[in-house]
Amino acid sequence: xxxxxxxxxxxxxxxxxxxxxxxxxxxxxxxxxxxxxxxxxxxxxxxxxxxxxxxxxxxxxxxxxxxxxxxxxxxxxxxxxxxxxxxxxxxxxxxxxxxxxxxxxxxxxxxxxxxxxxxxxxxxxxxxxxxxxxxxxxxxxxxxxxxxxxxxxxxxxxxxxxxxxxxxxxxxxxxxxxxxxxxxxxxxxxxxxxxxxxxxxxxxxxxxxxxxxxxxxxxxxxxxxxxxxxxxxxxxxxxxxxxxxxxxxxxxxxxxxxxxxxxxxxxxxxxxxxxxxxxxxxxxxxxxxxxxxxxxxxxxxxxxxxxxxxxxxxxxxxxxxxxxxxxxxxxxxxxxxxxxxxxxxxxxxxxxxxxxxxxxxxxxxxxxxxxxxxxxxxxxxxxxxxxxxxxxxxxxxxxxxxxxxxxxxxxxxxxxxxxxxxxxxxxxxx
Amino acid sequence: xxxxxxxxxxxxxxxxxxxxxxxxxxxxxxxxxxxxxxxxxxxxxxxxxxxxxxxxxxxxxxxxxxxxxxxxxxxxxxxxxxxxxxxxxxxxxxxxxxxxxxxxxxxxxxxxxxxxxxxxxxxxxxxxxxxxxxxxxxxxxxxxxxxxxxxxxxxxxxxxxxxxxxxxxxxxxxxxxxxxxxxxxxxxxxxxxxxxxxxxxxxxxxxxxxxxxxxxxxxxxxx
Numbered sequence: 320x321x322x323x324x325x326x327x328x329x330x331x332x333x334x335x336x337x338x339x340x341x342x343x344x345x346x347x348x349x350x351x352x353x354x355x356x357x358x359x360x361x362x363x364x365x366x367x368x369x370x371x372x373x374x375x376x377x378x379x380x381x382x383x384x385x386x387x388x389x390x391x392x393x394x395x396x397x398x399x400x401x402x403x404x405x406x407x408x409x410x411x412x413x414x415x416x417x418x419x420x421x422x423x424x425x426x427x428x429x430x431x432x433x434x435x436x437x438x439x440x441x442x443x444x445x446x447x448x449x450x451x452x453x454x455x456x457x458x459x460x461x462x463x464x465x466x467x468x469x470x471x472x473x474x475x476x477x478x479x480x481x482x483x484x485x486x487x488x489x490x491x492x493x494x495x496x497x498x499x500x501x502x503x504x505x506x507x508x509x510x511x512x513x514x515x516x517x518x519x520x521x522x523x524x525x526x527x528x529x530x531x532x533x534x535x536x537x538x539x540x541x542x543x544x545x546x547x548x549x550x551x552x553x554x555x556x557x558x559x560x561x562x563x564x565x566x567x568x569x570x571x572x573x574x575x576x577x578x579x580x581x582x583x584x585x586x587x588x589x590x591x592x593x594x595x596x597x598x599x600x601x602x603x604x605x606x607x608x609x610x611x612x613x614x615x616x617x618x619x620x621x622x623x624x625x626x627x628x629x630x631x632x633x634x635x636x637x638x639x640x641x642x643x644x645x646x647x648x649x650x651x652x653x654x655x656x657x658x659x660x661x662x663x664x665x666x667x668x669x670x671x672x673x674x675x676x677x678x679x680x681x682x683x684x685x686x687x688x689x690x691x692x693x694x695x696x697x698x699x700x701x702x703x704x705x706x707x708x709x710x711x712x713x714x715x716x717x718x719x720x721x722x723x724x725x726x727x728x729x730x731x732x733x734x735x736x737x738x739x740x741x742x743x744x745x746x747x748x749x
Numbered sequence: 750x751x752x753x754x755x756x757x758x759x760x761x762x763x764x765x766x767x768x769x770x771x772x773x774x775x776x777x778x779x780x781x782x783x784x785x786x787x788x789x790x791x792x793x794x795x796x797x798x799x800x801x802x803x804x805x806x807x808x809x810x811x812x813x814x815x816x817x818x819x820x821x822x823x824x825x826x827x828x829x830x831x832x833x834x835x836x837x838x839x840x841x842x843x844x845x846x847x848x849x850x851x852x853x854x855x856x857x858x859x860x861x862x863x864x865x866x867x868x869x870x871x872x873x874x875x876x877x878x879x880x881x882x883x884x885x886x887x888x889x890x891x892x893x894x895x896x897x898x899x900x901x902x903x904x905x906x907x908x909x910x911x912x913x914x915x916x917x918x919x920x921x922x923x924x925x926x927x928x929x930x931x932x933x934x935x936x937x938x939x940x941x942x943x944x945x946x947x948x949x950x951x952x953x954x955x956x957x958x959x960x961x962x963x964x965x966x967x968x969x970x971x972x
Contacts, residue, residue, distance in 0.1 A: 330874070343800040343934075345830065346960040353953035468950035485950065495804035495828065496959050497861060497941050 347496040356469055356483035363478040366420045366437050372451040375413040376401065377746040382466060383537060384721050386711055387427040390448060391719065393726060396466055397421050397482070400434065402448045408717055408728045408740050415449045421480070423466045426539040426546060431562040433539060433546055435461065437480050438473040440548065440557065442565055455564035457557065461550050542582045543603040549577045549589060554598075554606065568604065583623040586652060590621050595630065597652055612647060612655040624671045626650040627658070627693050631666035631678065642666060644678065646693045658693050672712035675699075675734040677720075679707035685720055687734045699735045787841035790848045792871065792929055794969025798832040798856065800962060833857045834935070834965060838869050838889075846873040852889045855897060856937065858961060862898045863937060865911040867891025873919065885919045885929070888912075893937050903946060909938030913965065926972040937961040 378401060382394030391403040391411070399418040405411045421437030431454070432443040442455040463472045471482040538549045546557040546565055552575050557565040579590040587598040587606055594613035598606040621630050628647040644661040665681040676690040685707040687700045706722035712731065713719065717740060720727040728740040807824040834857075840850015852869035855862065867889040876883035893908035900906055915933025922928065941957040 343962055343964045344803050344827075345800055345962055347802075347804070347957055349955050349957040351953065351955045353951070354947070355951055468948065490808075492808045493803065493805045493823075493825070494957060495802045495826075496961070497859060497957060 345496050347494050349492045349494045351490045351492060352487065353490075354485060354487050357486050358481055358483050361420065361437070361480045361482060363438075363480070366480060367439070367456070369418060369420050370436065370441065370453055371418045372449070373399075373416045373418055376416040378413075378725060378743060379746050380467075381721055381723075381726070381745065382423060383425070384709060384711060384719060384726070385425050385427060385537075386713065386719065390445075391726070392425055392427070392432070393721065394422060394425065397423065400425060400432075402445075403726070403743065404448070405728075411726070411728070411741055411743055413743060415451070417443070417451050421464070421471065421482070423464055424537060424539040424548070426537070426541050428541045428546075428559065428562060431559070433541075433557075433559075433565065435464065435539070435548070437464070437471065437482075438462065440546075440565060442559075442563055444563065457565055457567050460548070460555060460567065463551060465551070538578075538580060540580050540582050540587075542587075542600060545603045547580055547582075547587065547606075549573070549580050551575065551577055553577070554580070554587075554589065556604070556606075558604075571606065571608075579620060581621055581623065588621050588623060588628065590630075595621055595628070595647075595655075597649070597655070599652075610653055610655065620666075620668055622669055622671045623649065624673045627690075628655070629669060629671060629676060629690075631663065631669050633663070633666050633681075644669075644696075646696070648693070659696075661696060667707070668709035670710040670712045670718065672714075672718070672731070675712070675731065677710045677712060677718060677731075679710050679720065679722070681708060682706050685710065685729075687731070687737060689734070700737055702729075702737065784841070787843060789841055790839075790850070790871075790971060792838040792969055792971045793836070794838075794929055794931065794967035795833075795835045796931075796965060796967030796969075798830075798834045798858075798935055798961070798963035798965050800830050800964060802828045802830055804828075830963075832859070832963070834967065836865075836889075836967075838871065838887075840869065840871070847871070852891070854889075856893070856935075856961075858937075858939075858959075860901075861895075861906055861939065861941070861959075863893040863895065863908060863939060864897045865889070865891055865893040865908075865937065867911055867913075874916075880921060882921065883919045884916070885931075886914070886916045887931065887933075888914045893939060895939075903944045905942045905944070907940040907942065909940065910936070911938075912936045915965065915967070917967075919971065926970060929967070929969040929971055931965075931967045931969075933965050935961070935963045935965040937963075 380396045382396040385392040389404060389406045391405050393401040393403060395401055399416055399422060401413060402415040402417065403411050404414045419434055419436050422434050425432060425434040430444060430446045432445045434441055438459050438461050440457045440460050441453060444452045444454050459475060463470055469483045471480055473480050540547050544558060544560045546559050548555045552573060554571040554573055556568045558568050559565045573596065576592040577589060578592060581588040585600050587600045589596040589598060594611050596611050597609045599609050600606045621628055626649055628649050630645040630647060632645065633642045642663045642665050644663050644666060646658045648656045648658050664683040667679045667681050669678045674689055674691040676688040678686045680686055684701060684703040684705050686698060689697045689699050706724055707720055709721045711719045716732055717728055717730050720729065725742050725744040727742050730738040730740050803825050805823050806826045834854065836852055836854030838850055838852045840848045842848045848871045850869055852867045854865045856865065868891055869887060869889040871885055871887040873883045873885050890912050893911045895906045895908045898906050913933060913935040915931040917929060917931030920928040939959045941959060943955040945952050945954040947953055
């Protein structure tokens with residue numbers, strides 16, 4: 320027992336020393352991960368000189384798509400255009416890449432491709448897709464543009480473009496254990512673009528004038544001998560009678576928030592994030608505003624078929640609206656009339672190949688509807704587990720669908736049972 | 750739905766405690782089997798958790814990387830913190846000096862309330878006289894649950910490891926119960942996660958790993 324009396328004090332001393340050594344300071348470390356934009360500046364010379372025709376490159380960050388005959392043009396956001404030979408839809412070939420800094424939109428007429436090059440509009444001869452030549456340039460057309468929620472700006476005085484790249488940043492901060500949350504500042508941020516959603520054109524297919532197919536979300540469209548482009552606030556008209564060198568003709572101010580342009584018959588449907596403008600285009604050199612159909616603040620791709628306009632509204636950069644499909648009767652162009660609204664999940668691009676209506680539901684997949692009756696649009700098939708943001712139906716037999724994971728082609732001869740023809744996958748970021 | 754589950758959890762826990770308690774007491778009353786051999790013991794204590802905070806004060810929580818790396822040294826501030834802690838230890842004497850059982854507690858750390866469930870051991874280290882005061886050591890180790898915790902919208906608290914060694918006095922009363930004074934250390938881990946918020950371009954999410962390291966001082970009763 321004597322031993323015991325000696326042993327315990329030692330143990331106690333040891334224990335208290337151990338406790339004493341352990342600090343009594345809370346250790347709270349917050350790992351904050353955020354996605355943000357970091358500015359970078361490009362000079363006008365850099366932008367104008369960096370255009371190049373290159374070999375095929377892997378798809379990474381896809382934007383709009385445009386179809387002309389057997390070629391598909393896929394926008395690699397603000398980097399360039401992938402050119403896909405789609406002669407055999409089961410085996411599309413990635414044949415070339417056209418590097419254009421700042422490209423978001425494109426349109427093709429015959430063998431001439433028009434695209435934006437940050438502030439400029441450029442034209443290319445694409446007779447040989449592997450060796451594309453720059454033929455013309457209209458300088459200083461746009462002052463700003465938006466893609467993927469990021470707006471670049473042009474400063475004519477300093478001849479520079481300020482653009483932003485996205486970054487994911489991880490910080491570690493020692494915090495006071497929740498008594499002060501590392502709360503990000505509220506986002507006072509507003510962009511009104513959906514540049515990465517292209518919709519699709521109506522059932523007419525490539526028109527007789529030799530232009531290709533763009534989307535309802537396109538900002539470029541060709542009608543007759545004119546190239547129409549919309550900036551954030553203006554409708555800009557280019558005369559392309561001499562196809563290789565477009566000439567800027569007029570500028571019509573539309574107010575803020577212009578998103579898309581969609582030609583239908585002799586009308587132009589211009590989507591802004593508060594409504595849809597309808598322009599009479601009987602005289603292509605002088606479009607005249609007829610009316611405006613207002614809706615909730617939303618992103619709103621539009622397609623028109625048989626005098627029925629299909630408008631999808633979704634929440635996103637453009638505002639907090641319900642997710643739905645509006646069916647609007649535009650028979651009387653002076654008084655568009657809402658026929659019916661349908662609930663949707665998160666509709667983005669849409670395309671109509673009457674009577675089939677295809678709607679991309681973002682992460683919810685692709686849906687095919689029977690739209691024979693505007694008052695009773697029925698779901699025919701829902702392809703889930705794919706990301707879909709843009710669809711272009713091609714002449715009743717098949718459609719192109721682009722999502723975050725790549726370019727998909729489906730056989731739609733039976734719209735109740737669409738069959739996958741091919742996929743061009745996107746290169747995964749490691 | 751989630752709330753209902755939490756309530757079911759809480760209610761079932763109370764039942765488990767009651768069941769455990771009543772069977773233990775019944776068993777003790779009947780002086781049968783296991784509890785005849787091993788006397789049931791309850792130690793219920795209340796006290797405080799004393800510690801400090803050290804946190805960075807010059808972090809700019811904006812949407813741009815700032816301050817630029819290396820430009821400014823981190824600045825820290827120290828603050829004292831005291832929080833409430835209570836716990837109840839229910840167990841049996843496995844030998845004359847040692848009791849083992851389950852410890853259930855409630856520790857409030859500001860808005861975060863943790864409810865640790867742990868295995869505990871109490872052992873008398875030193876006793877000069879039979880029936881007199883003794884020096885007692887104890888250790889609890891287990892997991893802190895968040896069953897009693899309510900989260901702000903968009904935040905999720907997760908519990909974690911608990912380790913708490915203590916040492917103190919057991920002062921017997923005449924009726925067979927005893928006062929307890931314990932001092933020790935309490936380590937508790939928890940996570941506080943903020944869901945991603947923002948839009949597709951600008952979003953932010955955080956995860957705070959909390960290691961509470963406190964000195965604990967408790968007073969209580971054993972019977």
